Amino acid sequence: MRLLLVEDEARIAELVRAALLRDGFVVDVIGLCADAREALATTPYDATILDLGLPDGDGLRLLKELRGTGNSVPVLVLTARDAVEHRVAGLDAGADDYLIKPFAMAELMARIKALLRRPGGALGTTLKAGNVVFDTIGRDVRVGDRGLVLTRREIAILEHLMRRAGRVVPKTLLEDKLYGIDDELESNAIPVHVHHLRRKLADHAATIEIHTVRGVGYLLVDGKP
Amino acid sequence: MNTAPSLQRRLVVRLAALFIAGAAVLAGFLAWRAYDTADSLSDRELSLRAADLARYVTADARLALPETLRKAYADPASSDIFAIRRADGGIVAASPPVFGQIVQHWAPTTEHAAYFRFDGLADARDYYGLGLTVDSLAGPLSIWVARAAGATALVHSFLEEFVFDIAWVIPLFVLLTLAVAVLAIRSTLKPIRDVSRVAASVGPASTSVRLPTANLPAEIVPLVGAVNRALDRLEQGFAVQREFTANAAHELRTPLAIVTAALDGMNPDAELDKLKADVARMNRLVEQLLSVARLDAVALDVSADVDLNEPAKDVIVSLAPWAVAQGRAIGLTAAGRPVMVRGNSFAIADAVRNLVENAVAHSPPGAEVTVAVHEVGRISVTDRGPGVTKEDRGRIFERFWRGADARSPGAGLGLPIVAEIMRAHGGRVTVEDASPGGAVFTLVFSLWPASDGALRPLA
Numbered sequence: 001m002r003l004l005l006v007e008d009e010a011r012i013a014e015l016v017r018a019a020l021l022r023d024g025f026v027v028d029v030i031g032l033c034a035d036a037r038e039a040l041a042t043t044p045y046d047a048t049i050l051d052l053g054l055p056d057g058d059g060l061r062l063l064k065e066l067r068g069t070g071n072s073v074p075v076l077v078l079t080a081r082d083a084v085e086h087r088v089a090g091l092d093a094g095a096d097d098y099l100i101k102p103f104a105m106a107e108l109m110a111r112i113k114a115l116l117r118r119p120g121g122a123l124g125t126t127l128k129a130g131n132v133v134f135d136t137i138g139r140d141v142r143v144g145d146r147g148l149v150l151t152r153r154e155i156a157i158l159e160h161l162m163r164r165a166g167r168v169v170p171k172t173l174l175e176d177k178l179y180g181i182d183d184e185l186e187s188n189a190i191p192v193h194v195h196h197l198r199r200k201l202a203d204h205a206a207t208i209e210i211h212t213v214r215g216v217g218y219l220l221v222d223g224k225p
Numbered sequence: 226m227n228t229a230p231s232l233q234r235r236l237v238v239r240l241a242a243l244f245i246a247g248a249a250v251l252a253g254f255l256a257w258r259a260y261d262t263a264d265s266l267s268d269r270e271l272s273l274r275a276a277d278l279a280r281y282v283t284a285d286a287r288l289a290l291p292e293t294l295r296k297a298y299a300d301p302a303s304s305d306i307f308a309i310r311r312a313d314g315g316i317v318a319a320s321p322p323v324f325g326q327i328v329q330h331w332a333p334t335t336e337h338a339a340y341f342r343f344d345g346l347a348d349a350r351d352y353y354g355l356g357l358t359v360d361s362l363a364g365p366l367s368i369w370v371a372r373a374a375g376a377t378a379l380v381h382s383f384l385e386e387f388v389f390d391i392a393w394v395i396p397l398f399v400l401l402t403l404a405v406a407v408l409a410i411r412s413t414l415k416p417i418r419d420v421s422r423v424a425a426s427v428g429p430a431s432t433s434v435r436l437p438t439a440n441l442p443a444e445i446v447p448l449v450g451a452v453n454r455a456l457d458r459l460e461q462g463f464a465v466q467r468e469f470t471a472n473a474a475h476e477l478r479t480p481l482a483i484v485t486a487a488l489d490g491m492n493p494d495a496e497l498d499k500l501k502a503d504v505a506r507m508n509r510l511v512e513q514l515l516s517v518a519r520l521d522a523v524a525l526d527v528s529a530d531v532d533l534n535e536p537a538k539d540v541i542v543s544l545a546p547w548a549v550a551q552g553r554a555i556g557l558t559a560a561g562r563p564v565m566v567r568g569n570s571f572a573i574a575d576a577v578r579n580l581v582e583n584a585v586a587h588s589p590p591g592a593e594v595t596v597a598v599h600e601v602g603r604i605s606v607t608d609r610g611p612g613v614t615k616e617d618r619g620r621i622f623e624r625f626w627r628g629a630d631a632r633s634p635g636a637g638l639g640l641p642i643v644a645e646i647m648r649a650h651g652g653r654v655t656v657e658d659a660s661p662g663g664a665v666f667t668l669v670f671s672l673w674p675a676s677d678g679a680l681r682p683l684a
Contacts, residue, residue: 009479009482009483011483011487012479012482012483012486015483015486015487015489015490016486018490019486019489019490022490080478080479080482100478101478101479101481101482102478102481102482102484102485102486102504102508103482103485103486104485104489105485105486105489105490106489166546167542167546168541168542168543168545168546170542211545211549211554212554213541213542213545213554213555213556213557214554214555214556214557214558214593214595215541215556215557215558215559216538216541216542216545216556216557217542219545219546219549221546221549221550
């Protein structure tokens with residue numbers, strides 16, 4: 001899987017590249033807007049990590065141009081700018097995600113993988129978290145080498161949580177995804193499914209845990225190794 | 226503040242003093258002139274009377290007065306006396322005759338009136354008169370005419386009346402002038418009061434405000450112009466400060482990002498975990514210092530309509546993974562409906578984030594930190610930690626203040642930032658004991674109505 005890293009700060013570029021290489025990605029590092037423009041025009045990258053303050057121009061302009069040409073490559077903006085207007089501007093310009101320096105490398109990796117796992121993304125087929133493997137095509141869940149039997153809705157919940165592992169998945173999002181407009185939705189439907197899912201995962205000695213963030217949603221984390 | 230001398234009062238006091246002094250001088254001058262005029266009037270009258278008498282002297286040096294005049298002079302009560310003497314010393318006529326005998330010994334007169342005072346008559350009255358040489362049919366004659374002093378009383382009383390008529394008008398005129406002066410000063414100072422009002426709105430949040438010079442007195446315009454130019458320089462200073470803050474953010478973050486990323490890439494061991502914790506702490510300190518610098522230098526735009534449920538939820542979504550990693554739970558009790566306030570969503574989120582970070586740091590493992598949004602326009606953050614003692618409550622919002630528990634993480638900037646953000650929102654942050662233990666920090670928003678006039682906090 002090939003990623004483009006647009007970052008002029010050599011040390012950061014080196015460290016991010018090393019981390020991406022460790023996770024099995026192929027990475028091109030570019031330090032200038034002009035070079036990035038050319039690379040994006042000629043190479044079909046699976047995702048791009050874009051720093052905003054580049055020596056020969058503004059990353060946001062590059063991003064707007066890119067979206068203007070219809071290129072929908074997932075873009076994660078990485079920047080030291082955090083003033084609120086910059087955050088908003090980044091997302092308005094077509095960034096898929098936004099990470100502020102300094103950042104935890106694990107966070108960057110998780111977010112890149114989340115981008116790649118989006119529908120149509122390059123990591124679409126198999127989700128992994130801890131010792132749980134989720135084949136999104138076969139709708140098959142395994143804990144270690146044992147298969148896990150789940151209901152349709154439990155599988156759907158697990159898929160969303162694993163796609164956004166390490167981040168909070170709002171309960172409202174699960175409700176929207178799991179239930180059609182016409183479906184009768186009981187207020188405790190999602191909690192009941194999550195409860196069952198948790199018990200089944202625990203019964204199979206899964207290392208992942210599903211935490212409730214009361215009033216907001218759920219958070220799937222890789223349990224202590 | 227001691228009272229500065231009021232321009233208006235000073236002007237009124239000084240004008241009043243000037244008017245009173247002026248009025249006194251004027252009245253004195255008028256009185257003096259009036260008496261002076263009365264004197265010269267009676268002098269003229271005496272001269273005319275002398276000339277009149279000369280006309281009635283016949284060629285054979287006899288006085289042939291008309292009957293009425295003769296009777297008037299002859300009246301013993303008459304205040305007028307005269308004596309006419311020929312050049313050779315013979316008396317032509319005198320009234321009373323004894324005055325004729327007296328003037329026989331006086332020096333000869335000239336053509337210029339010579340004044341005299343005289344009290345030698347039997348009636349002992351004080352006479353005032355003049356003597357001069359007048360031509361007549363009988364040749365040049367010396368004529369003395371005089372009038373008893375009291376006889377000018379009529380003239381004087383008339384003049385006195387005139388003086389006092391004027392004099393009583395003067396205080397009235399002074400009062401009127403003062404009133405006009407006060408009104409003029411007031412209306413002149415009004416634009417200055419308006420300028421003061423505009424000046425009161427100048428602050429770090431509004432450095433672009435300039436004082437209006439329209440309608441100002443010409444004398445004040447240079448001062449206002451100088452203040453405006455000072456404001457120009459201050460605005461530039463603030464711009465530089467903003468620029469510096471933005472640059473500092475970038476310059477500090479990049480090396481920190483490198484260190485953070487480098488540590489993440491190392492093989493895990495216990496020492497590395499400590500190092501990572503130290504760097505995380507430094508990251509947070511830098512973030513907070515930048516927040517403080519930004520709040521000091523840049524005005525917070527608090528003009529947006531914010532549903533308090535949103536920043537509360539955003540903070541929980543972003544901090545939940547961290548809180549869970551710390552072994553703490555986190556929960557939101559949202560209000561049942563939108564709770565609209567006027568403010569800055571990101572700043573409110575920053576305030577809530579600081580409170581939640583503190584709450585998680587002070588909570589025992591397994592406890593839930595609860596963020597609650599209240600329909601009255603409040604967000605509360607409750608922990609199950611040791612709480613805040615009453616003595617500390619006033620000081621925890623001071624910069625760099627750290628409690629007796631110096632082991633607590635952070636540099637003592639989080640709560641001051643929260644307080645600053647709430648001040649910018651016209652609200653405040655409070656701390657109380659939570660039940661059954663722990664602390665509850667509450668962000669209290671002022672009840673500005675949302676611009677759409679829809680749901681708003683209740684009083």
